[in-house]
Amino acid sequence: MNDDVLFSKEFSVVGKDFSNAGTVSTEIKAILKEIGFDRLIVRRAAIACYEAEMNVVMYAKHAVVRLSATPTSVKIEFQDEGPGIADVDLALQEGWSTATPEMREMGFGAGMGLPNIKRNADDFDINSEVGKGTHLIFTIHADGENG
């Protein structure tokens, strides 16, 4: 495992800003591609990142997103200020959702977000406090069979 950081950057996502939803994930995808990660690794990171970004847009006030890439891993962290998740285990079940009709019109809010982030990540950690916010960290290893 090589831990030298090749690239790190912070981004900001604003809640309810539906017109810019997805721009951070698109930028992160372009950065990872530019660094030269395998396309399946880039795709997994982009999908997980986009799901997390949509969660912030739909539910939180704002979030700081931290990307950190080493030669063997992509780590993405979402720290948001928002309502938090009362029952994280429940939110990790496919199909469980508190989405509004507006969110569903966007093609989201089916209760697939967190499970899909977990599915695409090799390491996944989530801590949430009701009334404060959610801290999500996921890592995709680029030194395995898909690396």
Place this chain on the structure above:
Amino acid sequence: MKIEEIIKVIECKVITGEKYLDKDFTQVLAADLMSDVLAYTDPGAILLTGLRNVQSVITSHVAEVRAIVYVRGKVPDSEAIKLAEQKKIPLLSSRLSMFEACGRLFEKGLRSGSNLEAP
């Protein structure tokens, strides 16, 4: 099957991406829910959807869907068209229903681009 042929089979108009009509497809994904596209799509498929907003294009770019057909005669909004031009994703509009469009493509040998059918 090349997009040129898909256009004939499911009666499409080209909204944008005239330059990319020689892209070749073997897999189709049909979904209105972008979460399903993100969760179950293999890279490289063509997406049939009724969701006409910009999220259809962002989702396709992120999940590596290479072309989009809007069914039921829908036309994507201007933001979606603009982003598709940047990301080189051709957009088509078919007057057919989702069921009819999928059926005709299946009949011509295209198969599911969803990993739910994987063995």
